[in-house]
Amino acid sequence: MKQYVWTILTLGAMFVAAAAWWLAPVGAIFKQPATWQGMAEPGALSISHAHLKNNCAACHTSVTGIETTKCIVCHANNESLLQRQPTAFHSSISSCTECHLEHQGIEHRPTNMSHEALARIGLQQLNEDATDTENRALATHLATWAGGSAPPHPHISIVESTLNCVTCHGNDDHHFKLFGQDCAQCHATEFWTIPEFRHPSATSMDCAQCHQAPPSHYMMHFKMISARVAGKPHARVDQCFQCHQTTSWNDILGAGWYKHH
Template identity: 70%
Template sequence: MKSKWIYIVASILFVVLWIMTSSESALKQPATWQRLAEPGQLSAAHAHLENNCAACHTSVTGIETSKCIVCHANNESLLQRQPTSFHGSISSCKECHLEHQGRGKRATSMDHVMLAKIGMRQLKDDDVNNKLLTWSKLWVPPHANITPDEVALNCATCHSNDDRHFQLFGQDCAQCHATDKWMIAEFRHPSPNSMDCAQCHQAPPSHYMMHFKMISARVAGRPHARVDQCFQCHQTTSWNDILGAGWYKHH
């Protein structure tokens, strides 16, 4: 406790000494006082605003979304890309875009819980056609790795391009996945003796060309195998672990 007060007093003395030794003209500059109040460096992308706090902040109110829009509203690449197009209907930016963390940090920190809460706030202000959320379920977490707020999100709105299941499992990603990573630690592959691989796996483009019969099937020693008979050549340890041939990579 004592060391805390020593730190506070030392900080005040430093500021007073700095003011006493600074020139009068420097004290009249807004940038001088802004530097004293700055909690940390801006990211590299916003470094040009270092001496212009008013570009993002409003006195008493704080950070306002309207000021973000002034610079970013015409970012066509952001609004036209499927994973980021949801920004066109977002009413708040500061929850996921954090500043004053230094030059080496990105100003983006995706927070799915906050995104869901923003969507809920917008429902009260706008209408029930909020694309961020889905009303097809009762928001009961299907597993322990996801929160009730995150379950309310319509994952496919942003992640349909990431769907490796080709919609075979539907579009409700939250039934199996969490928001911090796609990999599911609890997943256990079906029996190596299973013959229903094609239910979940789609063959690569080369398997639908002459390459399959001329090379792939011959290397595996299965010249009469069909493309949908994955079990004839592949093992569940890895796609490149070929029955009778071992580890083989030729693509």
Template identity: 45%
Template sequence: MARLKITAVIYLTLGILGLAAAVLVPVVISRSGTAVLPIWVSAASPGPLSSAHAFLGVQCESCHTPYQGIKAASCITCHAADALVLAKQSTAFHATIGECQGCHVEHQGAAVRPIKMDHAVLIEASLTAARDRISPGAPAATGMEALRRSLVAVTGQGPAKTGEVLECASCHSFRDKHRTMFGQQCADCHATETWKIAGFLHPSPKSQDCNQCHQAPPSHFMMHFAMMDQKITGQSSARVEQCYLCHQTDSFNAIKGVGWFKMH
């Protein structure tokens, strides 16, 4: 009996101490900032910061606003006008995006750069903007379920293909390997994880349709073609559109009958 009572007292004391700590730690942190309680703070951190942000040490509030999590404003304090990011086609959206989390991870250690592109964040932002045009002030969409509901609200349909929400070419036309020959609707053929297409098999090197999918460089429409390309290959009567007479399908620098050839 007596032993039971003692353990009960111990548990009760521990419980009270735990409660006191649970109340006191957040109070102290929110009054004085996290730097006064480094041990508690590192216990609460999910992992070491990236090397770029390691200098922030235990100043958690540089990024975390108590009770509100990560707010774009905290990041923007230090990253207001990154000229290179704003000037790059695919990241120019940084000028207007009001959300940083989702594409900018943290706490994965010094070796992991805090960047992880997620097109779903872009879709959500576009849909929020579209919904605000339709019904201003409606609660913000969060998570995939909200995203699906907004899709129905905006398009009147179920989940749409990403290409119906995002204009891929507005961010990626500079990467267009097909030099506009395949049009602007990249999402007809591409998903957002990789430009590779599983199962794509290039037409045979015996194909004579090369020019339906490939464009010759400007040099082929100048004197260069007669003076260099026709001479190098010995194809003195080849027309520009007959790529297959001169080119292999692994690289445009692999010239039939010549091997690897790089002009400049």
């Protein structure tokens, strides 16, 4: 069975035979101290889990601590989670608590996305799942490299750069693939905005280098409506600057705000 985590790593070409995720021996990866029993609860459970406050063992196991299988018992069939591109990795992830903290207080949502943790878990799984020597050698190589020198991408950590952003964020591509598939060339993992980015001037004539017109611009609609609204009957589709401002696509040069119905 091909495991999904492979595709989230740039080693997309490598595959591995692995047990289904709910059978994976994952409890051994991140051992917890055996001390939770009898200890005071470190903080209130989140509101979603508050109903388990008298059932510590729903999540905790003596000796091994939090076991992924216990989380999965209750959360295996979350369809929207598994079908949504950025969170589909839940079908094969071997650990939960890196991103889902608990005991942070009742008002605290127990989710804190960490790409760093995601990549580390992925690397760990590569190592554990590698059955043949070739895969194991590659995993070791990758792990060594990930601990290595200069980051190949300026905005993310070396470990994060083992992630293939587009696997999870292809649907977030605001650039219609015009900027390529290597999102991390320009983006970090915290937010998509880039503070130092200054948009080219409205007098630029290069708009089409970075922007793609909507399908309607390649149909009758363009000559019949768009060009008329803008009062530019002879403008070509690729001359965005003839009709558009840089403020908003609905801000039409000379015609003002235009919202079609």
